[in-house]
Amino acid sequence: MRTAAVVGTGLIGTSAALALTGRGLTVHLEDADPDAARTAASLGAGTTEPAEGPVDLAIIAVPPALVGKVLADCQRRGLARCYTDVASVKAGPRSEIAALGCDTVHYIGGHPMAGRERSGPLAARADIFEGRPWVLTPTADTDTETLNAVLELVALCGSVPIVMDAEAHDRAVALVSHAPQLLSSLVAARLEKADETAIRLSGQGVRDVTRIAASNPAMWVDILSANAGAVADVLAEVAVDLGETVTALRALQAEEDAERRGGAAGIEAVMRRGNTGQARIPGKHGAPPTRYETVAVVLGDQPGELGRLFGEVGAAGVNIEDVDIEHSTGQQVGFVQLSVAPGAVRPLTATLRASGWSVRD
Incomplete structure (x- = not known):
């Protein structure tokens, strides 16, 4: 691969462009906001000059709801020989792409599992993808040339390719990314009108839990709108646990010893389940978690x-x-x-x- 186009110069699009230009590729930048594309170009992410002919690969870096429309436009213009996207939801865009009659032989869905709580080209980093999973969701008619082109993209960005079904991917990110974002925001929202004395007591624990609550709300509305059902399913299960935990906490205040013991057992049970779940998160370099x-x-x-x-x-x-x-x-x-x-x-x-x-x- 020698040439690429990045359509959408936000955090992920600009980061991919920086990674590719750093590897010697010529990258052409497009954005509905010309100022964003010029900003990305000023950072060394590529050029805003149009390509003279089809590039090797076009990366569609727009919100999930726009992927189908933008892909159709790029294919109509003959922008590239192969196409991928980096949207964080896959099933919805795939359905829209099929409905629009796009060429799916030369397209494969993708999602780099990387990001920051900041957005826009100024937050971009060429190393943001290094060591991170990059999910690919090929369809039955995706050809080998397209798959190889996107695998090369993943390698150039230093990521690890993972092939998944689109629906399975959406359920997975609802659990490990989208629901945690909302839960972080819900905890941080408790601080909005909290007494200043309480805020001054904030330690590393609340900072860790609320770090991603600084994310861009408009961007997350786009993401969550495309995966609302799966995220709602996760939060419904959390709500059941939360209700049981509230009941257990109330029981700790009861006068009878048996009720207090039941409350303590309920709190211990949910925390032990948390211990077990946290221990399953991969450790250094993706290896089984190590106790340090x-x-x-x-x-x-x-x-x-x-x-x-x-x-x-x-x-x-x-x-x-x-x-x-x-x-x-x-x-x-x-x-x-x-x-x-x-x-x-x-x-x-x-x-x-x-x-x-x-x-x-």
Whole structure:
């Protein structure tokens, strides 16, 4: 593949364009908003000049409801030899594409499982897809040339291809992406009118849960509208669990010991189910989840402090598997939680303390 077109220069479209231009491809950019395309071009994502002939691959990076219409227009213009899209819902667009009579031999649906809570070309990153799954939903008439072209796209972006049925994909993303987005927003909505004193007590837990609540509402309305039934099914199951949990919490306030014990058992049961579910999430590099231990270090808010800490951990021969930073409210310090192999905790703690770092027990 030497040439590509990206139609829609939002976060995902521009990120794909940046990844491809970084690999030496010529990328032509289109957007209904010319300013967005020019912004993407100014970032090095490609050119807004039209291609002189059909490009090797066109990437349709528009909301799910527009995929069919845009694909039909691109095929009418002969924009590319092969086509794909990156919409986060697959069944609805596939039905519309069939209804519009589009060429499905040279088209395959796609969905890179990557994103950010920010949107638009300025939020784009060439490395956003690296190591992430990229779902492909071929139909019975998708030809080999098209499949190979999109597999090359996935490889150039550093992603891992996963072939799925369109309906199965939509049920899966409802569970692992769309419903969590709404649940994060629901928790964050509780903070809208909360007392300022309560807000100041916010710690890393509420930050983790509400991080994606900063996402663009208009973009998510488009996504959820295309997958509303599957998301509603997930949330209906959550609502049942939530109702039972509320009942269990009320029981903890009861006067009778038996009722309180029943409430405690209900809370423990749902939390154990959560433990089991969380443990199924793939770990580093997609491998089975590994249990790491945490070393918590107090870090001053000065330039270079984090780099100095990482340097000393590296000099100690310890690999950092993951890192979280919790900022202290009202103080110029933070707490860096280094996830390391269990056997590294004791020697790393001793080394850091010997170097003057404050390590929390």
